[in-house]
Amino acid sequence: MMRRVVSGADVAGMLGPAGATRRDAAPRRIDSSGGSPPGAGVTPPAPQHGAAPDNAADAVGSRVHDGDARGWGSCKAEGAAHPESWPSGHVEDGVAPDNAADAPPSRAAILHVDIDAFFASIEQQRNPKLRGRPVIVGAGVIASCSYEARRFGLRAGMALSEARRLCPQAVIVDGHAQVYRCFAEAIFERCRDFSPAVETYLDEAYCDLTGTERLHGDLRDAAQRLKAAIRDATGLTVTCGLGPNRMLAKLAGKTVKPDGLARVTAGEADAFVRDRPVEQLAGVGHAHARTLRSMNIRTAGDLRALPVEALVRLFGTPGRMLHERCRGRDTAVVHAREIPVTVSRETSFHRDTADRAGIEGMLEYLAGRACRTARELGVRPRTVAVRLRYSDGEGAERARTLPQPTDCDPVVLAAALDTLARLFTRRVALHGVGLTLANFVAAGAEQGALFDEREAGRRAALYRAFDGVREHFGHGVLVSGRALHLKGRLDENEHGFVLRTPSLTK
């Protein structure tokens, strides 16, 4: 049976006449500089530090000054809430009858904490000479840039050559992953003081504040206290979003970056989500956004016109999730993770290379680094993925599942090398290589082997000894197998090989 591929035209047909008129309808937007949303009756504060908002959507008014000198805004004035007071977008009322407002009001309260321009802000903290200047952190591409740099159009992921062209005066500094981890931990510790369940990522955290009103009083005040605590402890600013679910909390925060505080209640969710650009919905990446834009779908409200079947045909299973999210629904809970999602080690080569021995040597070195981290965390991966970056900008990635979860270097390396052999098929030099361990189980929680228990025990003891030596003398002090190929080809210091990725050198 032939599978029908849904095209933009097909889906436009599904939209019907309303969809057709919507294509021509000019969105009604409220300019933050020109006025405030009807019903809110307040003036949005200027962004802090003179920074530009993250994207144009952030400039679309819905910030409310709450009278705080620090400019902490709110998406909406407390108590003045009515969904219709929000700026309406492309979709007429009634197109999506099953909207969030129809659902019973949620009692859940999720706080999203996002660290503003994380890496760049830390570099500005560490070096006062960088404060107020456009700062870029990264090698090859921008990993993070300050809000001063963003005013010139700089964004994470942009090539440094392009960044230099747009902002020649920008100061480019190397990343210091260890330092960033310490700052993030300090911030997450403050979050744990406020919430019993905190789910952390590199530069953001979700805090479940459900049922803590008796402890904290008004949750908005609690969020302000958390912001102040974080600023006192680290000197960094965070943007907080409060909402009845994770997605709404994050979206609320996006409207008041940097150093803002916004709240969306369950009753406001429908009107709030309707005007958000589709790119802001969790699960809509560049590819999905391109597809949707090609269909003239620009806001979550536009997306509501698509039936769930159309979304599933377009995007597969995630389409079902999008159908919910564009209506402000998100049932994901906050997990205080004990076990990380992935452990990745990735680096660029000093020079693009197609030398297989060198690539395999680097992969062995990275596998050793990743396995050591997994052992330190007390977890064993089920999945090993290899990621390649070609010199022409193309990328390739492939994962494979291990027969047994393991943190043992040779087993992980064998899987990685096999994956590399299947993946590295183009006759193009590599710019970088990376390895990711995922699907972790707690060490000791998996079923043991029946016959090679003794061998596994000896191997584990050997790697524990390796780890002990490396803890004292640096990871590069013990080099084995293919990684020996790197000797003489890479610079070395007292910690081992000097890699292009500074955080992996020491």
Next chain:
Amino acid sequence: MRQESIDEAVTVRADFQGGVVTPLAFRIRGREVRVSRVNARWVDRVPRHPHYYFSVTADSGDVYQLQLQAADMVWWLDAVTLEG
């Protein structure tokens, strides 16, 4: 702007009042460098004993990174940040 690694053990005069460590001055190659400002402080708790880090600005305006290893209470001068 670049950071130059120094990695030398140094003698530091520090204030430990109120459970908060604040470096006041350090001696390097016979010369005392006075700290005019602590720019940032952070703690690495991954090692068995925590390492306390400080970014400080000296009277001269130079920015240094100091580290106190809690295990042996030894101070290290990690790096200096240079213009250019």
